[in-house]
Structures are given as C-alpha cells and as structure tokens.
Amino acid sequence: MISREEVDHVARLARLHFEEDELVRLQAELGQIIDYVKQLSELDLSGLDPTSHAVPLKNVLRADEPITGLSQAEAVANGPRVEKGQFVVPRIG
C-alpha cells in the first residue's frame, strides 16, 4: 500500500508530474509492487552485511597524469540552449 499523499510527495522528489488518471493507476501499480517487495521484511538478515557491490575492489588508483578531455565546444554541442559556450537555463525559483 502507498497513500496518495506519498505518491504526490515521491513525484515531487523525482521531479515528475502526473495527470489525475495517471496518479490513480500509478498508486495502484506502486502499491502492488511495494506489497510484493515487502516480502523481504519477513527474512531474518541480522548478521549479514549489505552488499552494494558484488566484486570486492578498493582504492582503485591511477597515475595522476593529465589527459585531453572534450573541448568546450564538444561538451556543450548537445545542449538544448547554449550561449557563449555556456548552458542557459530558466531562472531559479
């Protein structure tokens, strides 16, 4: 189960907007998926460490040698709106 208020809250966090009919459907679908994944709460997993990465690696380092990256023109070439080599966005709030 997930409440309508929670769906609205999560949509805001995710920067997504849904129309009313989509919200009704989404609340039902998310509720179904969340009820399914809740089965994990039945498991006794005490004493097990969480795995974030299944191949153990640590401190992967490389020599501190500069390499050539993208040029500024290449880096902004896909920008929806670009001026003077900068990304342009609407005003903030």
Next chain:
Amino acid sequence: MSCTDHEGVTAGGAVDVTFLTAHDCRALLADGSVSAVELTQAYLDRIAVVDGGVHAYLSVDAAGALAAAAAVDAKPRGGRKPWEGVPIGLKDVLCVKGMETTCASRILKGYVPPYDATVIAKLRDEGLIFLGKLNMDEFAMGSSTENSAFQVTRNPWDTDRVPGGSSGGSAACVAASLAPWALGTDTGGSIRQPASLCGVVGMKPTYGAVSRYGLIAFASSLDQVGPLTRDVRDAAALLDLIAGRDPRDCTSTGLTEPAGVPGRDDLEGLRFGVIKEYIGSACEPGVLEIFDAAVDAVGALGGVCEEVSLPSVVRGIAAYYIIAPSEASSNLARFDGVRYGHRTAQSEDLYEMYVRTRSEGFGDEVKRRIMIGTYALSAGYYDAYYGQAQRTRTLIIKDFEKAFSRFDYLISPTSPTVAFKVGERMADPLAMYFSDLCTIPVNLAALPALSIPAGFSGGLPVGLQIIGPHYGERGLLGAAHALEQRLAVDVVAPVQPAVAS
C-alpha cells in the same frame, strides 16, 4: 550453430548472409571471397528487405558502414587485423561518437555523443563495421522491448510475439541475420532472456569483465555489456574483443584469462547443479521438457547432474526491484533538460523546466521505476527497503558460493516461458518482471552466465542458462560449446522478407 559448410557466396558472386557467423564472415574476407564493401552491402540489403517486418534497428548508418568497409578494402589483406571488415549491430544504449544514441527514449532523441564508449572504441580499433543502432526497452527497463519509445520489435520466429528484452533488437537482429553478431547489455537478464526467446547465444560476463564507460547507466552495480551471437565460438571471440580493465571505469577488472576459442566436445569430470527452485511449477511444461532433454545431454557428454537448492533465489525479484530502481532513480536524475536531449518548450523557472522535461521525455515504465527507487531511498524507508534488499543480495551471493563449492556450473531454463504475445504483459508490471525470474540472481551475485538454444516448444525457441563462477568465462564457454554441438539446434529463424511498413 556454426554453418561453415555454407559457402556464403553464390556462383554469381552475390553474398547470402542468412547462415553466416562472424567467424564465417572473417573467413570469407580473409580468403578474398568477398570484399568488406560487398559483405556490408549484403547486410544492408537484407536489412532493407527484412527489417520492415522485424523492426530490430532504430537507425542504420549505411553511409558510415560502407565508408568504413571501403577503408578496410583499401588495405592489403595481409595487413589487416583479424576481425577487420566484419559487420556488427549495436544496442542503442552504447555511445558511438557521431551516431545518434537514444536509449529508445524520447528524452535522448537527437543526442549525438561526442565520444565512444570503451567497448565501441575497442571494436573500432579492431576494424569492425557498425551497421547501426538496435532497439531496446527504454533505458533497458523491460523484458519485451515494448517499452521502446519508437517501435515494437518483433520476434523473427513469430512476428505476433515479442523478442524479449531489454536487448530485444540485438537478439532479433542476430536471429534474423541482420548482422552476424551484436552487442547487448544485461542488468537482470536483458541479454540472456531475449537470446532465449529468439534462439541465439547471449552472454552476460562477470561484473567488471567489461568496461561500462559510455554505456548509459541503468543500475550501475548490475549493468554489463555482452555478446549476442549465432554460436558459442562467436560469443567467446566477441567477449575477448570487448573485455579488459579500463581506467575510465574504476569498477572494471577485465578477465583473468581470455575466453579463447572454445573447442571442448565432452563434459567429462564436470559437475552440474540443477537449480531446484527453477524447475517444477516455476516454468511452463514445454520449457521444462526441453530443459530435461538438455540435462540428459549433459549426462550423455559425461557430465554429472544433480539437483541443488538455492533457497534465496526466490527472493531475487523482490531484491532486484528495490536495488535496480534505486540505482536508476539516481542515475536518471541527470536527464534534466540542461546539457543534452529533450527540453520542454515552455517553462517559467528551473523547477518547472525539470518537471515538464522529465514528464514529457520519459515513458511509463521508466517513470514507474524512478518512482519506486525514489520511494525506497526516501527518508524513513531507506533501511526497510534498500538496506534489507542489499542484505538479501548478500544472502543470494552466499547461496551461490555454497553451490559452487559442490558444482562446476549451475543450470536452469533461461526464461520460464517461450516468447509471449505482443501486448500480453503490458498491463501488469509484476507479470513482466517475472520474465527474469531465473536470470536476476546472477546479476545480483555478479556471476557470468550464458543462454544457448536448447530446442523448441510449439515452434518457439527455448534457451538453456549455464552459470559459472566469477571469472570462469573460459570454462563456461567450453562447456557451452560441448552442449551446443550435442544439442545441434537449428538457429536460423524462418523470417520472411517484408515490405517496410
């Protein structure tokens, strides 16, 4: 199956690519039977005639492919690298410099990467010819390729059915001979499941064997690039072409030894564990029948099969549908209309621009997963969902470790069902998620696994999944080769030429 008995060239000099493996292509180029341009043109011609009914390709780069092929032909035959001039198809999740890369999403429509993914750079260096970009579920989220924003790919064995997913374009492309081989990616089964449904070989390498640099991220701790091919020998060759440690992906390690050329033809001395949780009621009867015959084939080749229980794998889907959407909700935050891709036409301020851009650009399944992941990671729920899923992941890893202390390889059906009808599972997200029942735990445990064609049920292909220990690719491909020779499944789909629609 390798079809080296087919010459591939008719008396009149025309190239028939229908039966060609990549090794066949290489041989034809090496002895001068065909030029790279002729071979590339033959695939482009077949795409023009057949892909109107399959819809495997999102874009075909005929001019680029022919130019690259002409450059190969300009070199003396003795001065070329082994795979120079052999064509390949590429899943549209991989960045190719100068070639539109969309992830089958409206939000990336028109995006032209300024750089090559590492796997692409490697293939470019080796002289492979890029035919074009292959359809997929949007951002690799799905098991049928129906979640593409642009087109529905059809299964070449029955065009009323899905090819599987998310690498459905890649699997359909190889099954329909629209390229001798293709690259896909696998996060929860996205190479193996479509390979199974389309009757081709598909392999997910050990996590870290292949660089993820330039692979547009879905779930970073699970994603791997891998081959889809007509036979096991091609899969080993393509894996060796793309594997390797990459300074640009600090989670990459490469393989501990090359896959080499699999030549094994028996299974003497090898122990195979049949995963108990994936037989019985987990799979449809037609799939089990073919699986049982594959188990018999293992025995006939001198291998020993025994049932083994991995109790935690039944929790795989639940753990995956917390971990993968959580990672996705974070990875897909970058699609905000600022630096690339779609931006909404009208917005008053930055917040509104983000919301409109993302709501217009993402499809339903991607939004659903972003919502699940955002919910699971949100304050108050993090440990109950994400923490618990990560501990379940540890449990699954331990079950596999225990199984590999007794067995060399584990086997199961790749997919619980054969290819399903287009539209059949679209209304029920959970039913779609169960398509990856047998493949998901392998990603959670970072293991290598492949699917090989094992037979047919009702005229549709059934795949056998073979799982190996970490970095066990060489042995895994050897065992798969022996089984492939024994099972001798005909893997040329009876696809009919279609007029482009």
